[in-house]
Amino acid sequence: MESRRGNPMAAEGEFSELAATRRIQRLSSHISPAVATPSAPLLQTEACVSRPKKLEVNGEALSLYLRGKHIDIQEKVYKFYNSRPDLLTPIEISMDDHRELCMRQLYALVREAGVRPFLYVADDPEKYFAIMEAVGSVDMSFGIKMGVQYSLWGGSVINLGTKKHKDKYFEGIDNLDYTGCFAMTELHHGSNVQGLQTTATFDPIKDEFVIDTPNDGAIKWWIGNAAVHGKFATVFARLILPTHDSKGVSDMGVHAFIVPIRDLKTHQTLPGVEIQDCGHKVGLNGVDNGALRFRSVRIPRDNLLNRFGDVSRDGKYTSSLPTINKRFAATLGELVGGRVGLAYASVGVLKVSATIAIRYALLRQQFGPLKQPEVSILDYQSHQHKLMPMLASTYAYHFATVHLIKKYSEMKKTHDEQLIADVHALSAGLKSYVTSYTNKALSVCREACGGHGYAAVNRFGSLRNDHDIFQTFEGDNTVLLQQVAGDLLKQYKEKFQGGTLTVTWNYLRESMGSYLAQPNPVTARWEGEDHLRNPKFQLDAFRYRTSRLLHSVAMRLNKHSKTLGSFGAWNRCLNHLLTLAESHIESVILAKFIEAVKNCPDPSARAALKLMCDLYALDRIWKDIGTYRNVDYVAPNKAKAIHKLTEYLSFQVRNVAKELVDAFDLPDEVTRAPIAMQADAYAQYTQVVGF
């Protein structure tokens, strides 16, 4: 039972050894259950003089604050596809047709709508991600197909290559003459990229590299755009150079090479390249993933993407970076944009999903008090519990990922080293944290919409199936969280050696000492609403947890590595490390949310954001209450007060839930689910099935 809805302590005033204070009793009397008339929720059967009945939300101001500066290009995309029913994906479509349709959707974007995403990949990532979000809302397969072409294939050429590559390939990639793939993953190696086995052996006589798949485990697998449409592939392979010593060759580690896989004119598979179709997937079936085997495929020496390492005519290796590991890190570092994009796109999916589930929950009525009309299901405490913290989280992740994109854009401009490290860890953490959350939320939303949530037209099936792999591609979530933990530990060590910390975890530098002190037994009992809703209390609680986790895991690793070695010690502490990484990411998300509340210019929008920020913070503290109780950071009476306040805030958010989802500004053409239409939802739904 993982539910954190209620626990005996928090729920039972009657049993508590520590009597609840009057203040909490007064508060609890305000948490009246929701009994609503059909059209408008009329709550608060016990009047509450000191509180406004319902927050007034200036939806327009809130929406303006949320939406970025790239509304225009998104509207352009929406408008274009809405005017082209031939380009919209039907509910039922075969895999082959879906792949062709996605390719046509992409051609139309570039060649008809005149949107040129490749122009922005390097120079205006914010705009690029805005296009990707809009395109993904037409069909997520289309969004991923576009990402494969421009961010993965195109991005690898311009980020890992040099001027000669840009000169030769930019235009073809941009105008889709040069469709391409990103061939990194192999059948046996996904996360462990340094374990890849494909080889690129330099032949000094012919001045060529020879690409080989040494065994079945090294077959390139899951390569998007490979099964049908790709003409080129960026192939990651071990660079093998001939040497004059007894071994005869030297393995220089994983490098990236441009390998033509199909003829530019005939589209025939080129000699030595074997392509198979990876077939049906759980979702994203509009993307043609293929498997590639190479048998002595020859490419010119120029096809090495040589930004971080090059081979001269006579087979000498040169690099500005001293070690294989540094070159490898630099290479992968350039690919971080994919993670940034996924974290952001995942929030987009969460917005659509939460909007559908909440609009339906407002519409749907079931049961009610004796001889009174049925009530909206969002008036049930259990339904508020399912959806209101989710809505608050959606806002939280929105601000966090917008922040990440800004940092990333800055990084692409300045190439500042600290910023690079920071964006690397932050994108790994947010991608992992947000996609895991959205994946669970999609199931919660489907279930919250009952049987009608199971109708394909109402979207949860395809959203979940398409989004599912966000947890795995561009870095397995469990692996990425370990990178976050590793980075924190590195910072931790540097701190104790007097070094500086990168920006995301300034809080650790500033106040690690104070967080590690014993919890204050007086504040541990404070339970007033003002205190619990104070951002300082909330942020302190999040950071306290992170600091303790970091300090303790550092000591455990130190202890265990003496007997188990570093790999063994890491594995012994793995659960602890993952919890640390999540705790850190939550601290960052909360800090960004608090900042976003503070910076919101409109007072009514700011009040709505503050309400959700409080719900987000307290819900998370409550979900982890065991941790806080164990170290007496929170006394039993305070735990109870946090729980009650969380229920109350959920109820408060419910009262403005319509305005809050409206502020996402998702038109009916984007949500598309009949049960979530903004007018006559039931009628539109019955019409869909033919009545």
Added chain:
Amino acid sequence: MESRRGNPMAAEGEFSELAATRRIQRLSSHISPAVATPSAPLLQTEACVSRPKKLEVNGEALSLYLRGKHIDIQEKVYKFYNSRPDLLTPIEISMDDHRELCMRQLYALVREAGVRPFLYVADDPEKYFAIMEAVGSVDMSFGIKMGVQYSLWGGSVINLGTKKHKDKYFEGIDNLDYTGCFAMTELHHGSNVQGLQTTATFDPIKDEFVIDTPNDGAIKWWIGNAAVHGKFATVFARLILPTHDSKGVSDMGVHAFIVPIRDLKTHQTLPGVEIQDCGHKVGLNGVDNGALRFRSVRIPRDNLLNRFGDVSRDGKYTSSLPTINKRFAATLGELVGGRVGLAYASVGVLKVSATIAIRYALLRQQFGPLKQPEVSILDYQSHQHKLMPMLASTYAYHFATVHLIKKYSEMKKTHDEQLIADVHALSAGLKSYVTSYTNKALSVCREACGGHGYAAVNRFGSLRNDHDIFQTFEGDNTVLLQQVAGDLLKQYKEKFQGGTLTVTWNYLRESMGSYLAQPNPVTARWEGEDHLRNPKFQLDAFRYRTSRLLHSVAMRLNKHSKTLGSFGAWNRCLNHLLTLAESHIESVILAKFIEAVKNCPDPSARAALKLMCDLYALDRIWKDIGTYRNVDYVAPNKAKAIHKLTEYLSFQVRNVAKELVDAFDLPDEVTRAPIAMQADAYAQYTQVVGF
């Protein structure tokens, strides 16, 4: 962050105010991280003299103990369909073709394989559910299609009708000449069955009922078998009788009627019946769900399923049951078999899913210690954390649902009233609890298999999509849990009035008093392994929680109902009530698991079961540690010991994980995922894509 992997307190010996005892330190030194060679896990780098290195599991004995007495008929089903590739569902199939295929699968079962499920619906439910499990493993749509025909349509006729109905319909239902539907749900009413609006008005002149859909909200929706194949429908409608008073009519509440919807010979839709297709669903697209509207459809008086209420020739109503509510309860009570079947089938899905994920985790290697071979991903603590408590839960739910089926069979024989109430609550609780768990587990398994888990051939997509609706149909999970809570409260009140309790919650009768005493501060600190693995400690902890939740919610309801009325009070306590219901179901599951361990005749199988039972129990206590800490049922040192032991037991289970999934006895033809084949999995996988 809902993760319960580790928390600062449990993880950091260094910070704890309460120093961990030597015993725990000794224990923790045994929890060595898993560093394995490729083929066999070699663990325990620090030797542990007192423990066996690896449990020896007698797989055959364990399997024999698990599998029921209906292996034969299941094997017959497997064998029949494996010999008939024309009857196997391909990965890609259009909805229309899928529906036709499912109908053919069902015809073949009855007319070619000679399996006759309808014979067992009433008389041998265990056998019926065994057939359903086997059929569902061929294609879940087929399983549900069969359930609609025999359990819902057939079941309603034999359970709600009388001899005349059985005489007239039994054979046709059995041999599939009379295909039928179960038309309960309406567009606007799912959970609230008493709110249905379809009417059946008696016309005394023609001795007929007239079936009408009064408005769009009353259109029968999601009716399985209606869109294409059904000839009849059991329609739930308000029985309206003419009266001689001023109102002219009397609403007798919801009753069930047999309504022919298509011509037996021509299959044309009958006059007055309008049928639309509900279209594509998230899953189960082999089942043809339709929507039905009735316009003055006339049926003979005999078509009222009159077991609990009848109408005479002159329009007089008679019933053995005194009130509308009692008749409604009796009617719905007869439909409980569907829930029993779903709970059991959900465990079947969980077994397949866990088997695939665990077999793949044993196969897959990624990363490893420096200059050593890569390790199996199941050797990672994080992966053990994902899958080992899940494996233990699968065993737990297996025994619990087998118990439920036994009770249900007994109930069908004895019609004992207490047993009926008990089976009603237990089936509601287990169906809800198990299907929610399986739904989450399917996503965890997909993610645990990384990219290869996203290949459609590896099953997680279709399993999740098909299973998803198990949470909703046959009773929305959130609604069903409330029925459990309601039943507990009823029992609670009766107890205090000196009445008897039904069998499932004997524990409440026997020991509620002792559970409600203040926790013992001495035992709250006991942290020895013998104590933590003692079933008495585990069961006491589960039951203590349930008893407190029950007692406290009863008091809260009592308090709030004075100001809010009963509906308002219930809603105010709703989260609390749902937590109570889940806690109770967990108590029942654990009790049954402990019993199953005790009764296992083979000592080695028993030891394996005991290991998993301990993991199940301690993992659940750890997941809810905040609750136990809040009331000081568990002191900080004990919380820490529980967490460490959970990690250690997960590691122990990992060492026999292969044997434990093998004991489910699922042949490769049932699991079907190439990545989980018992030999040459990678080779079979590459072959599937064409290499």
